[in-house]
Amino acid sequence: MAEPTQTIEIQVLRYRPEQETEPVWQSYQVPFTEDMSVLQGLQYIKDEIDGSVSFRWSCRMAICGSCGMMINRKPSLSCQTFLRDLLPGPVKVEALDHLPIERDLVVSVEPFVKKLESIKPYIIPKEARALSEGEYLQTPAQLEKIEQFSSCINCMLCYAACPQFGLNPEFTGPGVLALLHRYNADSRDGGRAERMEILNAEEGVWSCTAVGYCSEVCPKGVDPANAVNQNKVNSALDYFIRFLPKKGA
């Protein structure tokens, strides 16, 4: 490996509740190579300079969703953000916006997971099928309706991007709404009615003011804004359908 020839400054917003009452900036000089990610810069800091900087990471390839953080104020995965694109620096790294900081770059994931758990994110079969009958048939066109929305890696960048979530932490929020839509739109699923209660609540789709920044920051092209808007249509339909006389009742 070629020797690094230059350094870059990485500023980390530190917050250690055991020793600080509020976040403080700390600056580090990191040797820089052309192919280094921000994550690799942070790993250098932790390994060689200051072992006390805390952050989550694992896969390094933008699929595990662990390493979301604000990088120069933009919600980003640190493993797929490259220092070469942020020259000359300094690069400012902070915990994701809108989520409680547990320490340094680590935010609480619990609120997101609780929301995810609340929307019944699993198939509620439209028709029961025994394993011996084999798979449900699903055409490529039917798969395409859910494929994009099932690609959410739960990185929560969209929560940091969402101004409504910033104002109202009860808002179900873009990522979870995209997953709700993913199950509602699945040809095997019959659980839409059960999920609509969540959707129609104030914290459901109607909190969204269509800013669309969630889709812009999504590293997987999930386009949660699109899911939320489709759900607004569904939610509105659902609202009006309630007033129609029930067939065969």
Place this chain on the structure above:
Amino acid sequence: MQIVQADVAIIGAGGGGLRAAIAVAEADPKLRIALVSKVYPMRSHTVAAEGGAAAVTQAHDSLEAHFHDTVAGGDWLCEQDVVESFVAQAHESLVQMEHWGCPWSRKADGHVNVRAFGGMKIERTWFAADKTGFHMLHTLFQTSIKYPSIQRFDEYFCVDLVKDDGRVQGAVVIHIATGEFTLIQAKAVIIATGGAGRVFRENTNGGIVTGDGMALAYRHGVPLRDMEFVQYHPTCMPGTGLLFTEACRGEGGFLLNNDGYRYLQDYGLGPATPEPRNKAMELGPRDRLSQAFWHEKQKGRTVKTRHGEVVHLDLRHLGEKKLRERLPQIYELAVEYLGVDPAKEPIPVLPAVHYTMGGIVADGKTASTLPGLYSVGECSSVGIHGANRLGSNSLTELIVFGKIAGEEAARFAKAQGTATPPAARLLEQANATQAAAQGLRASTSGTERVATLRKEMAQTMEDGCGIYRTAVTMQQTCTKLAELRQRYKSVKLDDHSHGWNTEWLLAIELGYLLEVAEAMAHSAFNRRESRGSHQRLDGFEARDDVNFLQHSLAYFQGDGPPTIAYGPVKITRSQPGTRAYGAAGEKADAEQHAKENANG
């Protein structure tokens, strides 16, 4: 210390742990399940698996063919009865994933599609684009939410097991956010912590893949089996080791040397046909392909880069449309990380450590030698991979054996009845574990940095236990690891705080890594033959079925190196034969088939 009561504790919540948890919940909803993971379940390394999951699916395929591919692919070090049971359950287990919503890629008629994979005679690999592990993991995690009896301990780090009365009785865990300790008392424990690829320098694995569960079982006297068998995946990103799935080659990708020549035809894998041909050329098994790379490098026919020598993975002829549809993640990785558009340029690749074939010894029902302790997934050696795993067998392994582990652990837990276990004795062990771990966290007298020791370990493993091995280099690695274990006692941390002290957890993980590395290096040193992924250059180049058609078993010996023993390999239908691929393989397959038919 907090005490939590459970019937079954599961350590690790990737594909194997989640599948096991669901199986316990379905076996008996009254059983209390503690599902412990050092990361949120959807961060587990199952997420990074790309290519697919194998199961006999097409009418012209057969369980026998999947069995033979697996056993020959494993160079006859597989437990054949376990492989038989595995291939028989594979299809239904994948159908179950489909019923739970896994977005498998489909054929036009709506049936699940299959793709070709290395070492597999017939296309039988189910896939969800090139994010199969991701989709399986999220499907399992989201499905697990249905079951109220699964109590998750997300971001709890397992630091020890507790034993009493000759069986496992639970685990000691650290709540990462606070640094507080909890004793989870359980009647049965399933370890599902994944592999240990991070003991090597260049690897495809996530940072969390640190052999935790292997080391925990090993410390408690359970042997680690076949640890010398470590898979190098032939197509990884230079510098980071990130994976370009075998599906690149299943879809028709070529491997080229510096002359643009498909060099695999020089290594018994030819002939080179333009269309992918199963079990030939680029669809040979991973051990052979990684070894061929090594030889090309020796011959000076690789390409020099700043991250070392590489060959080229050429996907250009597949065209952008197919690449975007079948290999979207690969496309994205090549563009974003390397600045290479795979529709226009070949991707530079090299082999990197990918998978540990060996692990915690397990019988065909996932039970270890310690009553009540089960294991599933990469941490486990249930016996289906032998000396070399075939790609796409391991995702299926997670769900086939995850289900079995859950059912077996549930049965064992219920058999223990409702008698109150001796909490005081367990608490004594847990307190000792806590004191040791807190001592490490508080220590200010040491001199060694965690990262320094970790890097030296990873380098010595690559130097001594890489694609090709000799007694001299392996001995150097064994010696170095002994030194590192000694130096590990003088680890010094910058961080002494309680909550989110990840430096402390890295230090504990380093302890796991060093012990697992030592089991690998000593198992390798003692295997005086070449088989599968274990290849020697010092007079032991051939397979030796007389002396080494045996599993190695590494037993923990405290501060000293492990002792290595051997155990029998279960042979049912397939006597060791010639392991050949390409045209030679077709000939060998035919002969083997004739022999078995003659034997009736």
